[in-house]
Each structure stands twice: as C-alpha cells, then as structure tokens.
Amino acid sequence: MDIPYTIEPRRDTGLYNAKVGIWLFLASEVMLFGALFSSYVLLRVGNNAWPHGLLNIPIGTFNTFVLITSSVTVVMCWANLKLHNFGRAKLYLAATILCALMFLGIKTKEYNDKFIHYAIRTAEGKEITGHIEGDPHFLTLKKLRAQKVETISFAADPEKDSRGHETKEAKAEEKAHAGHHEFKPIKVSDLTYVSSYVPSHSTYFAIYFTLTGLHGLHVLGGALVMTYILLFSNKMWKAQPERVTNRVEVAGLFWHFVDLVWIFLFPVLYLL
C-alpha cells in the first residue's frame, strides 16, 4: 500500500500532504520570526539610545520591490503550469530565482558597506564614525595594537543630527569637497575603541544582522529549492505534471512567506 494523497487532495480536507506540511512548517517559521521580532521590540524598548539612519533606505526600498516582483513571477510560473505551458513556466521560475539572487547580491553589498564603516572612540569618550583609508574589513583596536600600527587615516562622516539626517553645515561642507572623503591621520594611542559596524558593535547591529541574516538564509534556501525544481523536473513533468505543479505551489507558498517576512523587516529596521 503506498502513501495516499501525495498528489490528489484528500476529499474532506481538500489538501494534498505537502500542502498541509508546508502550512505547518510556515506556522513554526512564524513563531521563529515572531520571537525575533518581539526580541527586537524588547531590546529596543530596553535601550535608551537606539541608532537611526544607519541603513540605506533607497537600496532597501529597491530590494523590497525585487522581492515583491519575485513573488509575482512565482505565481505566474504556477499559473503557467496549471495552463500546461511548461516552457513559459520555467521562464518565470528562472526570473524568480534571478530576483532572489539579486536580492542576496544587494544584501551582500549592504553588509559589506557595514563592514568597512567604522566607529572609533577617543580617550575623552567621544565617538566618531567614518571610513579608514583602504577600506579594511573587521579592523579592531586589538588588531591595530598587535600589528603595532602607529596612525590610521580616517575620514569622518558628515555631521548628522539625532534623527540621522545630515545637518545644514555638513551638506555645505560636502558640496565643497565634491563628495570625496577627506582623510585625516589619527594616532592609535589616542583611541580607546575601534570597530566596524559588526554585530558586536551594538545591540542594534546584533539584532539587525541576526534578523536579516536569518532571512537571507531563507531566501538562499528558497532559491536553491527552486533551482532544483527548474533543472530536474523535465522527466517528472512528462510522467506526472501535477507533481511538478504541486512542488512549485509549495515552493511558492514558502516564497510568499519569505517575502512577507521582508515586508515586516523593511519598515521595522529601515524606516522606524
């Protein structure tokens, strides 16, 4: 006796097994991200100084559209499978995978921008943010002392007010320098703290990297599954087309969830 309802739905539930399975799995994912979001809220409420304006909103907005279009293309793929034109469906699936990779590419660029953006503190405890010449990654005071570096050349960011928008003077000054950063030498011995924007720098970045990192892994997972379906379904399509349609439907449901998480992530991290 083989396992029933793997393809055609069970009468009284109207669902095939994989669909029940994916909905249950998504329920556990909702609990996972729900826990992380509530931790974000608790951490933010517990912290009086919560940084603003450290994320690039235009890139974030663009990335949101990339994911939304990928949700649309996966539905188009499923629709085309229902209409039995396998070729067009594969095109839409490829488009979805492309969007996923673009999203991850942009995310990697954003992460990289963080890893070369530094916060340094001088002896009097004042913190300045900016870039170190040559854009080194993950530099710390300990490493600088270990490598016996005397001075670093550091270009401070334009002055920002508390809401994270550039102050009037900063805009004027930046126009004067036509946008390029002006590097000034700073002696390592004057410094008490050097760190790029990495999780250990502040709770804000810790929760930012955890949330977006975990979401990124889900995007990667979804992309891999869809690539597998794209490359290895030809034989199955000829024998049992509904199985391919169901697979895409299940992968599509997961993809909509991943998209939905980002729809929450984007405003919480970028806008509020």
Place this chain on the structure above:
Amino acid sequence: MHQKFLGTPLIGAKHGAGLDELTWYIHMLMFALFVGWSLYFIYVLYRFRASRNKKADHTGVQSHLSTWVEVGVAVTEAVLLLGFAMPLWANSVRDFPAENQSIVIRVIGKQFNWVPHYPGADRTFGKQDIKNFTAQNYLGIDQKDPAAKDDVIVYTGSEVAVPVNTNVIIHISSLDVIHSFKVFPMRVNQDAIPGMSVPVHFFPTRVGTYPINCAQLCGVGHYSMKGTLKVMETADYAAWLKKNSGAASSADYE
C-alpha cells in the same frame, strides 16, 4: 503553628506566618485529594479485579459525582487564590512601607559573595557609574560625590546587618550573573539580576543570625555563596554600622 506542620524553617519576619498558612492550606487541599482518590483507587483495584469480576460492564460509571469533585477543587483553588495568594503577593510586591520610616539598603550579589551598601546618615547612596570602575572600587562609586562620603560598603564577609522591629527595604542587584537573595527565616526571595535593581521588604521580628542563600545557579561557587543576615537591637546595629563605616573609603578588596 503551620510552620511546625510543614517543617519549614523558623519564622523571623512579620509576614512569614501568613505565607506558611497559605502553603499549609494548599497542602490540605492536596492531602484531601490524595487520600480521597487513593481510597477509591485501592477499593476499585480490589473490587473489580479480573478474578472477582469476570465480565466488565460496557457503560461503567454513570454518576456525575466526579464533576462535582472537580468543581469543588476549582472553587477551593479560587478561594486560595483570591483569599490568600493575591493579598500576600500584593503585600510583598506592592505595599512597600514609606522609605523614610524604613531602613533602606542595597545588597549586590557578585560571583560568590554578597556586598551590602548602606546610604549612611544622609540616607542617600553615593552616585555610581561604570566610568569610575577600578579593581578596588568595582561598584564604580563616584568618590567626589558628597553623598558617598558617609556610605558604608562591606566588601568582604557577605554580612548584612538590619535592626529588629523596623521596616527593612533591600534593593537587590548583581554585578555579573543572576544570583538570588533568599533568606528562609525572613521568607524573602528575590532574584539578583545584573542591569536591574529590585526591592524587597520585610519586618524582622526576631533578633538572630540567619543564612543568606543564593538560590540561582551562578557558577562554580554557587553552593558556597552563603552570607549571614544579622537582625540586631537598634543600638547594636548602629555600633555595627560605625565599626564598618571605615570600609567605604579604604575598599580592602579581598
């Protein structure tokens, strides 16, 4: 008297008896259910064993007696909840005595001893900030703050003294990991959580020396993080404070 039935440690604080009374009444409910169901259980095993009762009865129990038992249990629980637990908890967590009619002290838990911090005559604690942190002054007391001059901090010995028959408020905190300030005779237990300071209050009624337990796993020395709470006559308490008053400035870090 409930304390004797339960075998709980001696009571040295005013609210202690009420707490033991609630604990005793809950155990009465438990005992009643235990005895009631045990008698039924033994009887039914004897009465309906296979050798005595060849043919089982398809329908079994009809009466709704059991629903009444459950309703009874629920009602008793509600009485215990509303009548005893809530008022007792409200007393210990919400109805704090006024600070000016109480002795207010801080006790800081750290890996593996308790450090009491008395405000001194000016009744105000010296300012603290992590910037002033040094190996000796690990509480980060601001030495320049005038209020800190008369503070009394006893860095070694894990000994906390309080006067008898007075409202005592202790703000509990921790430097490193979570500890838990527990003095059984005072029926007081409060987690010491780093980054938080939570007050407890009690009215000691019996002069004596009582153990301070650490009731939250805090590392290799958890089992030996024992302190002593000394409840003294007011005069002895003042003498004890004076004897230890030199401690604040020359913090002889153990």
Place this chain on the structure above:
Amino acid sequence: MASTHTTHSAHEAHVHQHHEPGFWSKYIFSTDHKVIGLQYGITALVFLLFGFLLMAAMRWQIAYPNQAMPGVGSLLQKLVGPDMVANDASGKPGVMTPDLYNSFGAMHGTIMVFLAIVPLAFGAFGNYVVPLQIGAPDMAFPRINMVSYQCYFGGGVVMLASFFIPGGAARSGWTSYSPLATVADLANRIDGQTFWLVGMVLLITSSLLGAVNFITTIIQLRARGMSWMRLPFFVWAQFVTGFLLLLAFPPLEAAGVMQLMDNVFDTSFFLPTGLVVSGVKMDVSGGGSPLLWQHLFWFLGHPEVYVLILPAMGIVAEIVACNTRKPLWGYKALVHSALAIGFLSFIVCAHHMYLTGMGTKISTFFQTTTMIISIPSVIILTALFLSLWGGSIRFNTPMLFALAFLPMFGIGGLTGLPLGFNASDILLHDTYYVIAHFHYVVAPGTIFGLFAGIYYWYPKATGRFMNEAWGRIHFALSFVFMNLVFAPMFIQGLSGMLRRMADGGATYSLANSVGVDGALSQFIIDLNKNVSMAAWLLGLAQIPFIINFFWSIKHGKKIENDNPWGATTIEWQTPTPPPHGNFDKEPEAHRGPYDYSVPGAPKDFSPQNQPV
C-alpha cells in the same frame, strides 16, 4: 525489538514487490516508520541510561561531598581530566569538582528531557504506533522522517562530544540562563555551552520536522471511517504533542541563535551594560536583557513539560482500556482536556519566573492561568481513574506500570499547586520541592508510562512476550525505589534545602553554620545518603529490564495470535511484525476505538475495523 523479525514468513514475501533491501537501507537509512521508531527507541533508551549514570555520579557528591568516588573515581578522572575530577586529601582520585557537578547536572537535565524522554515518547512510540493505529501505510513524508532521526542522532553526538572538549560540557543548568551561560567558560571561545547550543539547534530541527510529519500524517492519512472522534486517545495525545513541539520550539531556536551570537561573536543580546565579571569590566556593547532569555526559554519550557507527559497519558489510556476490558470513561472529556492543555500551556510559562521582580498584575495573570491549566490534567486523571470502575482488571506487567502511573502523576501534579501560587513559591522556589515535584511526574510518571508501552507493544514488534516474572520484579523494585528517591525530597525542600548544590547543601548544614538560626538539620542532610542509596538501587533494578529486553527478542514466549492482549485498536489487527506498508488490504474503521464488552458481541472485544 532491536531487529525486525529476521525469518520472513511466506505471506510477507509477496508483499515485497521490489528487491530485498540490504542491511544499510533496511536498518540504518530506512524510511519505514517502524524501523525509524525502533532507531529512536534504542538510541533514546541508551541516552536514558547515560542520563541516569550522570545522576548516579552526582548522587555520590550530594551524599558524600568531596570524598573520592569508590571504583569509578580514577576512570572518571582519566575521562574528563584532573581539573574536573580532583584527588581527595589522601591523593585518591575521584572527587567531583563543583564545575563537574554543575556540568553533570545541566547535562542530566538536557539529556533526560531532550535526548531520552521526548525521543522515546514522541519519536519511538509515535513513529511506531500512530500510523498503525490510524490505518496508514507509513508517515506522510518518509524521507523527512529519516532526516529527523539523523538530526536527532547528530544532536546527541554533539552533546556527548561536549564532555571531552577543553572546558568540558555546558554547566549552566538545563535552563542555561544568561549571563552565566556566556561567562561560565570565558577561557574557551568554543566551549561546552556553544556545543550545547549547536546540539540544541539540531535537536530542535529534528523535533520540528517530526512535528510537521506527525500532524500531516494524522490529518491526511486516517483510514476510511476513521473520523476525528474515533481516533484512539493515544493518537490525540501525540497530535497535541506535535503542535506543542511545532509552535513552542522555534522561539527557543531564536534564543539559541542569539545566545550563540553572544558566546561566539561577542554580541550582548542577553548581557546588560556595565557587566563586571570576576573583577574585570566585560568588553561588550551591553544593552541586552538577561530576562529576554528566560522569557524565550520558558515559552518553550512549559509546553515542553507537557510534551513529556501527554504521550505517557496516551499510552496509559490505551493499556487501561485494554486491561479493564471496558471503554475509557469520558472519551470526549479526555480529548477536550488534551486540547485545552495544548492551548493553555502557552500562557502559563512565567510561573517559572515569579521571583524575577514581577509586578502584581503579571504574576496574578500567570498564577490564574497556572491554576486553570491544572483543571484539564485533573479531568484526564479523573477520567482514567473512573475508567477502572466496573472493569475486569488484569494485572499484567504493562497494566501494573500503567496503574502505578496514575497516583504517581497525581502526586507530581498536586505538588505543582503550591509552586503555582506565587506567594508559596517564595518559600519553595529553587528548593528540592521543585525537584521532587517534577521528578514525580517524569520518573514514576512518564518513565512508568513508557515502560508500560514497551512491555505492551513489544509482542507486536517482535512476535514474542517480554518475560512476565522478570517484568513484575522490575516493576516492584522500580516502584519502591522511585518513591524512596523522590518522597524524601519533599521534606528536604520544605525544610529549605536548595537545588543545584554541588555539596548537597553541606555549606548550609548546622555543622558548617555555627551560631546561625535556620541552618539545615543533620537529619535533612543525612536524608541525602538514603536518597542516593535508593537511586543506585533503582539503577540496579533496571538490570532485569535490560536483560529481559534483549533476551526476549529471541527467547521470549511466542504470541499465539497477532492480537495477544485482545485489543480493539487497529495496530493489533496486522501481521506480526507489520510488514512494510503495514496493511495488505486498505483498512476501514467501522466503530469507536474502545468497543470492549459490547453486550451481545461474540467476544469481549470488537476490533475497530470489524463491521458493526
């Protein structure tokens, strides 16, 4: 039960259309739910034994603090190194250091909960019995079933390996509260706690995949006629357990990821600002909250303890019905109570955190929900007690264990009440009263339920009974010693003896507290010796079970027919052991699961698939 019936009967041969699978694909990489059930069962029992051995060593330190362990002392020192097992005054190796005691305590809790009881109750019994009881050929997703066992096995290996890495296994309790979990071993960046977290992520993945598989199977693969209210109560218990695992574990996984970041990448999710550890200012960003870990941990913590009890209740219900030869009393009440426990268990978790500085509003809410959740448990226990009335009770070994479960769970549950009231919890929190409360529920409770299940379904899996005489000896000894171990702990708890004391409370004893009022009396301290002796004897009492378990596979009394106990549920209406695919013709349910002693029926039981 270790190996499927080796001699294939002719009847079974024709069922195997495809080629005969080799040893590897039959036993190691099998996707048959029965084989996976046996894999879970054997692995979980070995971990149960290992969890017990950790406890047996701890009981020595509790009773005879800082004295060298006789016999195994030097071996233990070789295994975990001299800084974990020191020499006593006379240079004899075998003294457990507090670090080792704390790490054995943490691992005893973790292994028992996550590696022994849950896999045995959910992984083994659930996998083997649920598909058979609902008339399904296998689990809905056989391959995922295999992967979830492998994740479980991987998690177990990681947990075991953590004993032998520098710094030793995790030592911050099975609850792993931060900041202790992060600062316990600052010397090693990849320390026991990091291994514990990685192991937990693997175990959580295994449970999540298992839960998805179970719930889908129960919803989708019920045979024709097997409506929801005709499901045996055991299936309902596993169904609710599935949802508890599915929804309660992910927040712990999120917390685990965050604590892993704290441990390895110096973040401060759970570390507040201005942390000073052993005289040194912690070089972390700060701003985290230790209570955040507790909220996330206990969000899983309490549903987890109902995961520990519900399957055992399911097993006991099946065995009570079968051995009283009459239907269970109040089947509907049982089902609704199980569902109520499932839902309520998510809103009681903060009764583990009464003393973290809660205000009146929050603690009153959780106190009330804790009282409310004891109602469904009372109803379930009452229903099981009343099911005995009017029965024709047979006292075979499974029934003995099932019957003993009832009062033992009763004592365990009742002693939860004084912990549920926040005022009395001030007195009892972190004392041996809490240890006694939950051990009465998990040890003579859940373990007796699982022993009953093993003795009951063993004939269906191997075609032979476990030896009845040795079974009763195992029962009698275990019952006596379980009570001798845990009953004295109530007295110790009430008299103020704290848990997790690496010297069994000696520091707080009268002898070490001269001039202190309210120290622990010598009587209370000496109780440790009796409890430890009882615990070791309890271990010896398991030897007849272990021998009986393996010996009976080949030499146990053969069963006369495929339904040796005369049970009504469908798993007994299959060949022994059930072949791959379970049923040769598609089963159909025509009646409820417990039609025993139906007036006018030919026999005193009418199987569920027998037309009315």
